[in-house]
Amino acid sequence: MALTVVSDTGRAWRLTERIGNGSEGVVYAVDDPRPLVAKLVPDPPAPAGYRRRVARLVRQRREPRTVRLLAGTPVRIAWPLAAVRTDGPPDGAVDGYLMADLRRDHHPFAHLLAPAARRTALPRATWATALTAAHALARLVADLHAEGYVVGDLKPDNLWADGQGRVAIADVDSWQFTDAGELFPGRMGTPGYTAPERIGAQPGTPPDRAADDFVLAVLVHQLLTDGLHPFAGHPGDGGAYLSYDDNVLHGRCRLLDRASVVLPRSAPPVDLLPRRLRDLFRTAFAAGAVRPSASGWAEALAAEAAPNRLRGCAADARHVYTVERPWCPWCDLAETVAQQRGCAPGATERDGNAWPR
Ligand SMILES: [Zn+2]
Known part of the structure; x- marks a missing residue:
């Protein structure tokens, strides 16, 4: 009916x-x-x-x-x-x-994150598009923070993106805001997209801007590394992998401590990220550090997206990378994946959903 x-x-x-x-x-x-x-x-x-x-x-x-x-x-x-x-x-x-x-005007955000979905839905998107989208997302979060809103449940499911790297957000009814002196608290976060101080928090505990800033850093990392979650990986001490949130609580993150996690060889290398962004990620994810604000991210991402900071690959027009890299990291990755396929019949193509979760 x-x-x-x-x-x-x-x-x-x-x-x-x-x-x-x-x-x-x-x-x-x-x-x-x-x-x-x-x-x-x-x-x-x-x-x-x-x-x-x-x-x-x-x-x-x-x-x-x-x-x-x-x-x-x-x-x-x-x-x-x-x-x-x-x-x-x-x-x-x-x-x-x-x-x-x-x-x-937009696609689900996941279409930009996962390489397989991106090739189908947004075939012209490159790493430059990912940088533009990361900048647009940071700008959006900075703007709504400046006007007194907190997202609270920031995650790919609430986000949208287009082929030019423009970003949009839905589910405004779950945001936190104040109106006529009354606080309307934000919703609890989603597993994998929750700041450590909010993992296991009592329902109804109001989020703050810093909680959004943590998740923003997770999403920026995913945009720039083919969907790889910054806390992905099996524990380096041989313990069982439980979840992203468990890794977050234990500080298991390649950027913080290389030995803390084990990732497949096909994971995008850390050095495809410009140094300035790597430093921001470390500050965003380190326990006890004051996280970079959304406007700080926006400023750094805009700088790294400038044409003089990007380089095109001679072998493949869809490969774009930072000028800090001496050669194309995407060619290296493609070669690694091809080798793995050769050694392991039946191995599937590298996909944003294939990382340990
Ligand atoms: Zn290349």
């Missing part, structure tokens, strides 16, 4: 197809001439609180701070445009909101 949603003012929209299923909501296409989707949250922990949160966000869209964030095209943030409820008896109604359909 087709669903219909209704706004506070009585306007109705027909939902056409289910297009996404998140951790706490379902996204539907909307029958409307504008590119809109509806996110419905069937079972929020506190329904009245969720309705108030969405209503405040809708109202904030007209505030100067939000107008600044939403300026420019294509849209960077799928801001809640109108609160809606499913049509029907009030006791069975599901709450949600309408937002811009990011599919019109």
Whole structure:
């Protein structure tokens, strides 16, 4: 049966197809001439609180701070445009909101991270595109931090990217913000995308900007290393690999201590990262260090994306790398993968999803 949603003012929209299923909501296409989707949250922990949160966000869209964030095209943030409820008896109604359909101008972020998906979905994307996307993501997080928002649950599932390296974000209803003196706390993070101080934290513990800055560094690393998580790898002491979060809690990270993890030979080498970025990663991931801010990342990434900091490969036009490298790291990687295939029949092609998780 087709669903219909209704706004506070009585306007109705027909939902056409289910297009996404998140951790706490379902996204539907909307029958409307504008590119809109509806996110419905069937079972929020506190329904009245969720309705108030969405209503405040809708109202904030007209505030100067939000107008600044939403300026420019294509849209960077799928801001809640109108609160809606499913049509029907009030006791069975599901709450949600309408937002811009990011599919019109973007791909799921994962298409840029994983090499196999990238070759199909964004075949012209290079390491320069990854740098541009990393810069765009850092700029986006810096801008929303500057306006008093915290993402809280930053992760690839909430992000979108295009072939030019532009980045957009959805799931604004899970952000943390203050409105008229009331704090609307952010959602807990997702495994693999949680700052160490928030792993195992009590639900409801408000995240802060530094927690976003940790996850930003994880995502920047993944963008620049074919999807490799900075805390990937089997423990170097021979212990069992449990999860990224377990490695995070134990500081098992190639950039912090080369011997702390074992990675396959086909893992992108550390030195494909420019020195300045390597230093920022180490500061972002080291226990007790003051993490680089999102604006600090944006500044460094913009500098490394400048044409005079990049070099093209003579053998393959899709290979781009930092001028700090004497020769092309992507050619080396391709050779390693080819050798491994030769030695290990049936080995699959290197893929962003193939790293130990
Ligand atoms: Zn090359």
